[in-house]
Amino acid sequence: MVEVLVDLAVGLQRRADVHHVKKPPPRKLHRGHFAFMRALAQGLDERASWDRYLRLEGEHTDLRTVRRTIAWIRDAFAAAARREQKPGTARLILLDPDRFTAAPALPSLAEFAAAQGLEDFSEAEQIEAYEAAYPAGGGGGQDGNKSAGSARPSRRARVIDHQLQALRWLEGLVVQDPRPSDSVMAWLHPSLAARLARAGLPTLVAVVERINGIGARWWAQVPGVGERKAARILDWLHANEQILGLRIGVHVATPRAQLTATALASVVPAATALVPYEKFVLPAELDGSEGRYRAPQAKCLVLAVNDHEAIGAWLAAQRPGEGNRELSSTQRSYRKEAERLLLWSILKRKKALSSLSVEDASAYCGFLADPPSTWCGPRHHQRWSPMWRPLEGPLTPTALRQALIILRSLFAFLVSQGYVVANPFAAVTLPQNPQRPLGSGRTLSFAQWDYIDALLQDHGDTEAGRRLRRGMRWVYATGLRLAEITTIKCEDLEQVEYKAANGATTTGWLLSVTGKGGRRRQVPVPVELVEELGDELARHGFERQVGAVSNQGIHVMARFDMELERPVGWSASGLYQALKAFLAQAAASAEGVDAQQLRKASTHWLRPTHGSHALQGREGQSPAPIQVAHNNLGQASLGTTSMHLTTEKATRLTAMRGFWKSDQD
Structure with missing residues (x-):
């Protein structure tokens, strides 16, 4: 697949002048490439050398990547040598020293004398016998050591030495240091660089800014780049930090939820x-x-x-x-x-x-x-x-x-x-206050909400899935603002006794909320939502009884997906993004409901939807008094709440037929 892409890229480059295709910058050679090739030439462990110098290219267990990268490096070295009119050096760099057998290990003079029973002979006599047994030609034409301590290098050793000299010469000639404005294509593996570029990170400085701007999980927003690839990029950036003049913040090494306010402020x-x-x-x-x-x-x-x-x-x-x-x-x-x-x-x-x-x-x-x-x-x-x-x-x-x-x-x-x-x-004259057309309220119908609620019920049974379900249902059931729902805690819930419509005494839950202007109000909460919260608390080792003293300080919209002693609250922006994404997914699979309306919906639609549904009442159920809906929404004006008192067109027309009876008959 990689070879096909390379061929395609070459073809595009040839037609660049005709089709105005911008030629991607060529990959550059850095010091790690030379260090790795020197290690290979000297016979050092290939995997250890790869991890030390070229881990950015991929894992050493991916042998195809390793072999392909080594071939590219050798070709790049040879091409650079040819540009300098050094064809011999180009051929030398491409030469594989393993083609030449190393000379056999020869005994020392003392070992030879002992083996031949020459211990009592003079050193000069021992050397003479040694040279007769191991002539300078290396025994039958192979290079070998002349004598103890005066061996002539083998042909393989000479090739390695010449290669190392050539690499040192070439490194001083063509090696470059990365610069912040350089394209990622110039320094990173082509497939990795392409993924970064598609995610809006075309340069090294853009990558560093994204890393510092998001923190530990910066890679989650780059499709195709997981935690391991991200770690390799970080290692390379750290290694080149001084050269680039771009610093990776210390906060990047710690998950966002574990950073203190002081650490974030710095x-x-x-x-x-x-x-x-x-x-x-x-x-x-x-x-x-x-x-x-x-x-x-x-x-x-x-x-x-x-x-x-x-x-x-x-x-x-x-x-x-x-x-x-x-x-x-x-x-x-x-x-x-x-x-x-x-x-x-x-x-x-x-x-x-x-x-x-x-x-x-x-x-x-x-x-x-x-x-x-x-x-x-x-x-x-x-x-x-x-x-x-x-x-x-x-x-x-x-x-x-x-x-x-x-x-x-x-x-x-x-x-x-x-x-x-x-x-x-x-x-300064204020712009006119544009009025929305009648009937354009940002609310969901009962059918749309029922469809969404069914999707929530079938949502994945993970902590994130259950949290999303909790967030959306609480906003719809209470009508709270986004800033209110993300600040309420377990101790804000109070269990109370009251008399139902049939006169029986029952229990329910009220939630104390501080709204705009510091106004405090109590909002009814369905029992099943409180029980669901208790189940989640128990699942993570807390008291099932929501009002327990030990649960004080825990947000109703708590995140239990982090390894912390006390869970942190879900941020308003996090809740907004999660609900918006879910509504978009719901619109994509919508059948029998207005998908376009769902596609436009967001967290802010659930609040007026609560007001509209409460004031209308479901079929067979009485609508809530406007004063109750007004209290739930926490709006300053009763007139504002009454704007949610909407009905479907058909319902309005049917209701007016009695008034128009004389005209209709």
Whole structure:
């Protein structure tokens, strides 16, 4: 198969000028190639030498790869020698020393004398007899040793010596050191390099950035590269770290879940660069201490002396309670917008935040609508990662409107506290708030949810599969926000007694949740979901009773797939990605339901789906009162909750026939 691909590649190269096919860079010879070939020439163990110098090429147990690589190296060496007009050297390098039999081992002079009974003879007489028995020609034409300590090298030994000299000469002539911008095709095995390139890693620096940006399991996102191949790449990069000037972070050697917050924080150092707010260093000349629109320091109500600290004061004022270190989704949204503006102001506009004018605010709107690609990246890259970026891409009108509202709030706070004298974003016109067409709510029908629930039931019985099932069912059953469902813990569940509709006393579960604005509410949870959580706890050595004291601190969305004493919580981004991927798979195999609707669905659809299904009620079941659905969703306005009160078109038309009866008959 490899040979076929090589032939195809050669054919493409010949037609490159006609079809504009970019010629891939040739593989380069590095010092490991020469070290390995010297080891082979000297008869050292082939496997040990391979593992020491060329493990990146593959495992030594893959004999086809080993033989093919050795043949390529010899051909590359010979081609380099021919380019230097050294055809003899080219032939010498291709010569196999094993073709020449090594000279037989000869006895020492003392051994010869003892064997011949010449111990009592003088040394000169012993040497004379030795030379008669082992002439200089090596006995019958073979090269051999002349005498004790004065042997002439065998032909094989001379070939090896000449090869080693040729390799040293050639190494000094053609060996190259890798550079960060070099293509992976130039240094790695062709099949391995092709897999990296297809995964968006065409250069060595791109590979290192991906490794540092993701950590220990960076290879999981590169199809065809498993843990063993990834380890070989890491070994080679470590060996060439000084030459490349690219450092692999120490965090890469440890699974992400086992890294402390301090270890993660040290991955990206503080700098005046495209880094998160908490790591951004203001340059002294643009720190805002002398900002153009700064109010007199004597009238300032906050202790901030620069713009970074002023943003910090605003963010601190948004916290619902003293000592609450975890940011809510709203607070993270506020930080994100202030962070983007601060980075743009310093790195792009070259102005202090407190020096921004109305014209600057308008220019910033244009930037958000068309940011440079270097400022954009996937949202799942976390803040500790070198791959983090402040934007995902151009903001939609809705997102731009929200960003401007938040920035107005930021400057309104700074004005009210006497830090600046005016609000530059107050004069910027907000984009119109686009209204969704009627009937376009992002909800799933009862049939679509039943289809998804059936797929969940048949999902693999692995920890990850059961966690996915738990996550999707809890979101649908409770209507919690993504940020809420990933923060709740076992101690937030309370078992209560209540009277059912038939008057019988029964037990149920309530979940205490802290929502937006620090508002606390209790949401009913189905008994079967709590029992399922208890089963998972027991499966991993914890108390089956969810409310047990020993279970305190364990997240309802805990990850039990890591070898830790206490499981960590599933991140909001991890839950989102897993549910989104599952819904895409469900759409691919959908039969009898709207696959296109499923394909567009995400975690955010389950929350309005909960509201819609609760308010409609299933066939034969009473709908939930709007006040109950309103409490579950934790929305500030009852009017917002009522928007989920939707019905199918046919149902609405049928219901109105009575009103239109005189017109219909």
